[in-house]
Amino acid sequence: MAEDLSRYLDTAIEAARAAERVINRYYRGDFEVERKADASPVTIADVECERVIKQVLAEAFPEHGFYGEELGRESIDAEYVWLIDPIDGTKSFVRGYPFFSTQIALMRAGEPNNELIVGVSNAPAFGNGEMAWAARGEGAFLNGEPIQVSSVDTIGQTSLSMGNIGALGASKAWPKIGELVGDVHRIRGYGDFYHYHLLATGALDAVIESDLNILDIAALTVIVREAGGDMTELGGGPIGLESRTALATNGRLRSQLGPYFVDWDEARHAPRG
Template sequence: MNGSDLALTTHALRMAEMASDTAMEFFHGRLGVAFKADESPVTQADKAVETEVRRYLKTHFPEHGIFGEEHGVEGDPAGRMWIIDPIDGTRSFLSGHPLFGFLLAHLTGGSPDLGVIGMPALKEVFLGVPGQGASLNGKPIKASGHTRLDQAILYVNEGDKLHRDHPALFDRLMQAGQTRRFGYDCYPHALVAAGHVDAVIDYDLEPYDFLAVAAVVTAAGGVMTDWDGKALNLGSDGRVVSAATPDLHAELLDLVRGD
């Protein structure tokens, strides 16, 4: 890791710690909840975390752009930019469920070259720099290496939306893998990076939902793309596949396409 990367990771981990402390001040407390136009909830905690991280970035990286879920884009997306999801899984957060996360990525030219997945209630921080490795709480992690879908632990994220919008694909997914679980948000992907889960199918995401995650999964030796097998960037359509290996990833793409 060169000096520039080390500086970025040091700052990213500091922001993850700050975000965790702020989120946990609100967790299991009384939350002011509103609903956005798409009916997704936003809490005081989302806004407080993003405001704090933005303030830090403007102090330490004033020349970089910022794209946050709650306050939008500042700066040039084609340059160096940080992307923030202050609380990934607000529905989990507001219902007292601990599997909400904090997502932070550094982008160059719209593609992630550093990612952090913070899990405040679990006291876990995943860090990934593609080409240089991934870690969990400072210890190296690696994807499982499993290559066959019929032997894989498969998570299906956003299953209710998949069932509604892609019923035939949903039916195929219910026959896939050795073990299947339903999930939401970032943590199933983090488990791919850590080697506990082999694959995740996900749907209807925004860039701040998947770019940090993609950096961590890729850094851990996994593969994460859109459903067409294309690399993820700011322009991706929000349909994603994470897998431990290229072989497993190829099987999942065939399943998604109905091949």
């Protein structure tokens, strides 16, 4: 691995572990829950996690910018920008079930597209803890072991997971999605970090999701791609700062799944917050 990418990845893992220590202090404890303007929940744990993540990253890379779920944007025009969702799945965290994670990604600015180059996805309360990570060109790993997408190459054999199904159902694309549901082998709805981890390890073959924020999927995009898969918006556009949807596959299924979403209008769908 190139020296800089190795340093970026190691520091991102260190930052995720620092956030994990904060999470462990609060999870299933007594804390207040506030509501953002969009009615989504936020807790002291979210804010403290983001602060410790930024502290670790800023000490190592003071020239880098930040775009965080809770603390907003800082030096966003820097060459390198860290994308941080300290607790992706705060609703799960608040209710005391383990489908939440810390998402940390590094984006290198440039034309024609910003480039995601490092991703760390840590779910400390899930099972015995589940951390996935990847750096561009160096493969993906889950709890230290290399991971790879499946070899499934037909719709009829595909295991598909869908996230934010209510929003998908309210879209004009729902009839085509209904066709897809009937065509695949199996449907699941794991959501959040988990179905992307399953895709990257070969346990699922495709994921579709709407009403996202880039902070939810930036790190997972790196991980899925480095495991041999691909990830775009539902309509086929590249993942970027304004992305609101995701179509992730094992790569072999891209040409077969893409036509189901060819008329998807990304602009109609707002982020979930």
